[in-house]
Amino acid sequence: MVSRRITPRLRRTLLAGLVAAAVAAPLSGMAGPGSVPAPEPVAQAPLAVGGVGALDGRYAASRNGILAAERMADAYGDKQRAAALQAMADPSRHFLSFDGRDGGRTVEVFGDLAHADRIAVLVPGSDTNLDSYERLRAGAAALEQQAGGDAAHTAVIAWLGYATPATVSPEVLTAGLADQAAPQLDKFVGELQQLKPGARTSLVCHSYGSVVCARAASGLDVADLVLYGSPGVGSDAGNVTALHTKATVWAGRGGKDWVANVPHLRLPILFTTVGLGADPVAPGFGARIFQAGDADHSGYLKPGSLALRSIAAIVTGAADASSTSHSTSHSTALTTNGQEAQHA
Structure with a gap:
């Protein structure tokens, strides 16, 4: 459960952090990714319209939008x-949508979505935008390859569908941006499932992205909700049941992830609530714990890592056969060969 015992010292620490973030954010964002102009994207029909046969047209339209944004960025200097953007417009890449404004929104497909029967939607965390997009792209590509690639009919979708907070900002301390993003994620997943009604869909949610997924959970009809590197679930939900989801909820944290030091609480301050609530890897939360090895905060999808193998096993359904404990104290987790091992 989320502790509500707030000591005066902790309250002062949180207030100091909020003030520091409020001061640092404008300075760090003065020439940020949102300052580069981009054209308004052309409206597109819902994803399911036309079925999988319309995907090539969708990819082409998004590519045209990327090229238009490239020309505007070049003219801007x-x-x-x-x-x-020129690299993103390569014909070998496939975007379901693109909007270059306000830091950027992109939805890129890795693998053959038209024939996929397993789909993972990767939801990123803070500081993800067009200027840092390669990190998200690399993780999505690694997950698609680890999950078996096209031969196994697994597709991964990198969903940068919301304005992510800066790591040093007041927004990263609250669930406000996650609340704005959750309906957009609900809408996208709903359209995706209309397009591919028989596919197994999993949400793979990193860092602040886990807050987005947890806030959207009650409206999502997905097989798995994977929360990793999570600072909290963004609400007073103290356990899996309170998320009101039919999905199997998984959680993992690497041994070198600094997010383990984040206080898991929610504290009303002024006109907002600071803190992101319950820790999904806590013993009482009730998530299924997967092995993440010694991953640091940015290393969960690093090729060859234990965390990547564990997440791939979840999205392909291979982890379903494992009897995983709902406790971190005596949990059962996938090892590198897909068997089970006990760890303290």
Whole structure:
């Protein structure tokens, strides 16, 4: 359960952190990714319209939008952004949507979505935008490869569908941006399931993205909800039941992840609530715990890592056969070969 015992010292620490973030955010964001202009994207029909046969047209329309944003970035004088957009417009890449404004929104497909029977939607955390997109892309590509690639009919979708908070900002301390993002995630997953009604869909949610997924959980009809590197679930929900989801909820944290030091509480301050609530890897939360090895906060989807193998086993359904404890104190987790091992 989330502790509500707030000592005066902890209250002062949180207030100091909030003030520091409020001061640092404007300074760090003065020339941020949102300052580069981009055209308004052309409206597209819902994803399921036209079925999988319409995917090529969707990819082409998104590519045209990326090229238009590239031209505008080049005219603005941001050669780095223009070069990144030129790479994104490569015909070998497939975007379901693109919006270059306000830091950027992209939805990119890895693998053959038209023929996939297993789909993982990767929801990123803070500081993810067009200028840092390669990190999200690399993780999505690694997960798609680890899950078996096209031969196993697994597709991974990198969903940058919301304005992520800066790591140093007041927004990262609250669930406000997650609350704004949750309906968009619900809508996208709903359209995806209309497009591929027979596919097994999993949400793979990193860091602040786990707050987005937890806030959206009650409206999602997915097989798995994977929360990793999570600072909390963004609400007073103290356990899995309170998320009101039919999905199997998984949680993992690497041994070198600094997020373990984040206080798991929610504290009313002024006109908002600071803190992101319950820790999904806590013994009483009730999530199924997967092995994440010694991953640091950015290393869960690193090729060859134990965390990547564990997450791939979940999204492919291989982890379902494992009898995983709902406690971190004596939990059963997948090892590198897919068997089970006890760890303290």
